[in-house]
Amino acid sequence: MNKTLGLRNFFRGRKWKFGTSWLLPVLMLVGTPVLAEDASNTSTNTDLTNLANMDIDQLMEVKVSILGSAQSVSQTPAAVSVVTQDDIQRSGARNIPEALRLVPGMDVAQVDANQWAVSARGFNDVFANKLLVMQDGRSLYTPLFSGVFWNEQDTMMEDIDRIEVVRGPGATVWGANAMNGVINIISKNAADTQGLLASGGGGNFDRAFGEARYGGMLGTNTFYRVYGAYSDNGATQLTDGSSANNPWQSFRSGFRIDSTPTEDNLFTLQGDGYVENIHQVFGVFDPASPTFTTSVQNLETADGANILGRWTRTLSDTANFKLQAYYDYTALDAAVIDEQRHTFDLDFHNEFALGERNHLSWGLGYRVTADQEKNNPTLTFNPTSETLNLYSTFLQDEITLVPDCLTLTLGSKFEHNDYTGFEFEPSARLLWTPVVHQTFWGSVSRAVRTPSRAEETFDLMQSEQYAPGHYAPVNIIGTNSYGSEDLIAYEVGYRTEPFDKLSLDIAAYFNNYDHLRSEQAIDGNPTQLAIANDLYGNTYGTEISATWRVLAWWRLQPSYTFLKMDLHARPYAPGLADNASVAQLEGTSPENQFSIRSSMDFSHGLSFDTSLRYVDYLSYFAINSYFELDARLAWQINKHWEVALVGQNLLHDAHAEFGPTYLGTQNGNITEIPRSVYARVTWRF
Amino acid sequence: MNHTKQLDRRPLPTAASFTNWRRGCVLLLALLWLASVGQLRAQEDKPSEYQVKAAFLYNFGKFVIWPTNAFADAYAPLVIGVVGEDPFHGDLKRLVAHKKIDGHMVIIRTITSADQVKGCHIIFLSSAAQSSPSDLLAAVRQPGILTVTENLEHFTNSNLIINFVRLDNRIRFEINVPTADKAGLKISSRLLPLSKPAEK
Numbered sequence: 001m002n003k004t005l006g007l008r009n010f011f012r013g014r015k016w017k018f019g020t021s022w023l024l025p026v027l028m029l030v031g032t033p034v035l036a037e038d039a040s041n042t043s044t045n046t047d048l049t050n051l052a053n054m055d056i057d058q059l060m061e062v063k064v065s066i067l068g069s070a071q072s073v074s075q076t077p078a079a080v081s082v083v084t085q086d087d088i089q090r091s092g093a094r095n096i097p098e099a100l101r102l103v104p105g106m107d108v109a110q111v112d113a114n115q116w117a118v119s120a121r122g123f124n125d126v127f128a129n130k131l132l133v134m135q136d137g138r139s140l141y142t143p144l145f146s147g148v149f150w151n152e153q154d155t156m157m158e159d160i161d162r163i164e165v166v167r168g169p170g171a172t173v174w175g176a177n178a179m180n181g182v183i184n185i186i187s188k189n190a191a192d193t194q195g196l197l198a199s200g201g202g203g204n205f206d207r208a209f210g211e212a213r214y215g216g217m218l219g220t221n222t223f224y225r226v227y228g229a230y231s232d233n234g235a236t237q238l239t240d241g242s243s244a245n246n247p248w249q250s251f252r253s254g255f256r257i258d259s260t261p262t263e264d265n266l267f268t269l270q271g272d273g274y275v276e277n278i279h280q281v282f283g284v285f286d287p288a289s290p291t292f293t294t295s296v297q298n299l300e301t302a303d304g305a306n307i308l309g310r311w312t313r314t315l316s317d318t319a320n321f322k323l324q325a326y327y328d329y330t331a332l333d334a335a336v337i338d339e340q341r342h343t344f345d346l347d348f349h350n351e352f353a354l355g356e357r358n359h360l361s362w363g364l365g366y367r368v369t370a371d372q373e374k375n376n377p378t379l380t381f382n383p384t385s386e387t388l389n390l391y392s393t394f395l396q397d398e399i400t401l402v403p404d405c406l407t408l409t410l411g412s413k414f415e416h417n418d419y420t421g422f423e424f425e426p427s428a429r430l431l432w433t434p435v436v437h438q439t440f441w442g443s444v445s446r447a448v449r450t451p452s453r454a455e456e457t458f459d460l461m462q463s464e465q466y467a468p469g470h471y472a473p474v475n476i477i478g479t480n481s482y483g484s485e486d487l488i489a490y491e492v493g494y495r496t497e498p499f500d501k502l503s504l505d506i507a508a509y510f511n512n513y514d515h516l517r518s519e520q521a522i523d524g525n526p527t528q529l530a531i532a533n534d535l536y537g538n539t540y541g542t543e544i545s546a547t548w549r550v551l552a553w554w555r556l557q558p559s560y561t562f563l564k565m566d567l568h569a570r571p572y573a574p575g576l577a578d579n580a581s582v583a584q585l586e587g588t589s590p591e592n593q594f595s596i597r598s599s600m601d602f603s604h605g606l607s608f609d610t611s612l613r614y615v616d617y618l619s620y621f622a623i624n625s626y627f628e629l630d631a632r633l634a635w636q637i638n639k640h641w642e643v644a645l646v647g648q649n650l651l652h653d654a655h656a657e658f659g660p661t662y663l664g665t666q667n668g669n670i671t672e673i674p675r676s677v678y679a680r681v682t683w684r685f
Numbered sequence: 686m687n688h689t690k691q692l693d694r695r696p697l698p699t700a701a702s703f704t705n706w707r708r709g710c711v712l713l714l715a716l717l718w719l720a721s722v723g724q725l726r727a728q729e730d731k732p733s734e735y736q737v738k739a740a741f742l743y744n745f746g747k748f749v750i751w752p753t754n755a756f757a758d759a760y761a762p763l764v765i766g767v768v769g770e771d772p773f774h775g776d777l778k779r780l781v782a783h784k785k786i787d788g789h790m791v792i793i794r795t796i797t798s799a800d801q802v803k804g805c806h807i808i809f810l811s812s813a814a815q816s817s818p819s820d821l822l823a824a825v826r827q828p829g830i831l832t833v834t835e836n837l838e839h840f841t842n843s844n845l846i847i848n849f850v851r852l853d854n855r856i857r858f859e860i861n862v863p864t865a866d867k868a869g870l871k872i873s874s875r876l877l878p879l880s881k882p883a884e885k
Binding site: 048054055057059060061084085161189191260263404500549552553554555601602603604606607639 | 815
């Protein structure tokens with residue numbers, strides 16, 4: 001036993017040198033009932049009509065809420081940030097992960113040319129599985145492992161209205177997987193994207209890109225837009241400076257139609273499709289090889305399409321409902337995974353005032369996802385095809401205890417999934433605004449992460465080097481006894497505007513996790529591992545951010561994030577505990593992150609933005625802490641033309657941010673992100 | 686494959702200490718909820734700050750007389766320019782849809798550069814837009830344009846005409862009459878008494 005334990009620890013103490021595992025994470029099909037998304041244009045069409053018909057004397061007496069306005073964030077009892085279109089444009093971000101770097105507290109690491117690791121409050125990985133990510137109400141993470149293939153998620157960056165991010169659990173409304181955060185990417189109403197926009201450019205890393213969008217009208221109250229975007233992206237490099245041979249191209253196209261036939265009805269129909277060619281190097285399991293692995297240069301293809309319809313009806317000043325349905329198809333064909341997936345989702349959401357002090361919201365959701373996996377020597381599924389159902393409902397009440405001062409929000413999600421049955425996710429949140437510009441909030445909430453398809457049904461072969469030159473084949477299997485991961489989160493926050501030109505946002509949390517994913521050696525055999533729930537522990541940390549309008553033309557936004565993870569492995573047999581998973585989880589998220597963004601506007605349409613970030617050491621990959629700098633100089637020549645020059649990661653020729661974990665990309669080698677510069681021309685008409 | 690799964694919830698040191706506290710919290714919250722539901726009275730949800738400001742902007746149009754050359758003819762639209770990112774999230778556009786002021790259709794224009802200012806009758810400069818490029822800020826201060834801003838500290842010396850302020854969760858506004866005169870705008874005597882005097 002001691003011997004095998006030693007062998008196992010030796011295995012797990014190293015990087016996953018040759019493996020290709022796909023493990024993990026979980027699944028969950030969330031019912032995404034509340035799509036914060038159209039909060040601004042749905043809840044209030046009747047309000048607007050009333051307002052429009054009021055005369056000035058009446059308007060003077062209208063009390064305003066803070067919801068739906070710029071101040072809504074300061075009145076939310078959670079750690080919320082909003083990235084606006086302006087922020088995205090000024091940052092020079094060319095994809096969604098880069099835009100997420102703008103959110104205080106997010107941990108965004110580029111792994112290689114086409115993979116990103118994105119998380120909040122720890123547990124980062126390419127297969128990070130504790131975030132719920134949505135685009136216009138459509139879930140973006142794959143039920144395969146409960147994580148997001150970030151390279152497959154994109155849109156025309158100019159058509160994003162804003163990205164709303166909640167750090168911490170949002171499970172009461174959004175359901176399982178909304179454990180450490182919720183990301184909601186919200187695109188503009190078609191009425192706000194009228195006319196022609198064409199943009200293109202290129203550089204050394206973002207080799208060439210071009211996109212075009214046209215928006216017009218279909219009748220008096222119906223607007224539409226169509227877009228197409230292409231990009232050709234360069235390769236990252238290995239530590240010896242050679243190319244990692246992982247360049248990729250993507251093409252996507254889509255449309256959105258918004259119609260308001262009457263003032264209290266809004267209909268939205270939107271859809272996208274994409275095709276990607278991705279060059280990638282994989283370590284593929286090979287029983288005939290002495291190292292049990294063969295390096296394969298693979299041309300992956302990824303494609304997908306989705307269509308979504310939504311009806312938002314305003315019933316009265318205080319009540320509305322929303323009915324949404326979507327269908328989503330994704331396909332991925334790579335050396336170690338070949339999957340096709342169809343998902344259909346139906347959601348209903350309703351809210352109304354109950355008496356003077358209660359604002360109730362509730363929802364119903366159903367999702368079905370069906371997949372078809374093709375087995376390969378590395379990864380097999382049993383069964384190869386599975387259909388999973390998720391039923392969910394939630395109820396939430398926002399209670400005004402003291403008007404304009406103290407608000408309590410209570411609620412819970414209840415859902416049923418095919419793997420673990422019923423789950424409930426309650427929360428209580430208190431918001432206290434003792435004086436204007438001073439807001440305190442606190443919350444206690446429970447969230448779960450339900451098992452993913454992989455964690456329940458996969459069978460993975462990989463090679464591990466247990467001594468120099470000595471390799472062993474290791475088999476990891478998913479099991480149907482694997483259960484949900486649990487979290488009880490305690491959060492507090494404070495927001496203030498001490499001066500007119502300064503706003504400050506502080507959030508702190510203590511998270512208590514149990515039943516986190518681990519691996520158990522079956523019968524003590526370290527080459528036969530089964531997925532289990534043996535890890536537990538706490539994480540705590542704080543996120544501080546500020547906006548300082550130094551001068552009318554100069555804004556500074558510093559932020560600091562601290563994270564401490566204290567996880568443990570519960571012994572599953574005498575003398576056996578999965579301490580290796582603990583070391584991995586604790587070693588893949590930075591303890592300290594710091595960033596400062598400066599935004600300057602000059603005359604003649606010139607603007608200059610810089611962003612400096614610091615990311616702490618990652619022990620699991622032995623990646624040293626680093627500083628990096630991005631800069632953008634833009635000139636709005638006139639209302640039609642804009643040119644911009646963007647530099648990213650300017651401080652190093654190349655630097656590493658993250659490494660491969662389960663998926664054996666680059667045969668387990670870390671790749672480095674090069675310094676990059678690109679130029680872009682945009683024409684609007 | 687006879688591995689056993691351990692779902693026994695071994696209480697963590699920290700979790701244990703929270704148990705009683707948790708139970709107390711749940712009870713307290715339940716009581717608060719019951720107490721609040723007891724008060725059933727019709728409530729009106731409040732519109733957002735910018736929805737109300739949108740309604741004000743539309744209303745201002747009715748109380749201002751522009752110089753005769755401000756409109757090409759009786760059918761020319763009244764143009765409201767919004768500088769920079771739209772703080773109304775489209776609500777201003779929706780609010781003025783199908784509305785007319787003195788027979789003029791109302792249209793909304795997004796202003797991102799100085800050359801788009803020409804032809805506007807009302808221009809709204811949100812807090813965020815107050816840090817726009819200086820040539821744009823200069824361009825909006827021209828005769829014939831009713832400039833409206835918000836939460837501006839030194840409003841009197843700003844050469845802008847109307848400033849929204851928030852008072853007791855209501856939207857109020859102050860008017861800079863000398864600047865309006867200089868701009869050739871006649872503001873109705875009905876509007877003036879409603880405004881909070883601009884502080885000297």
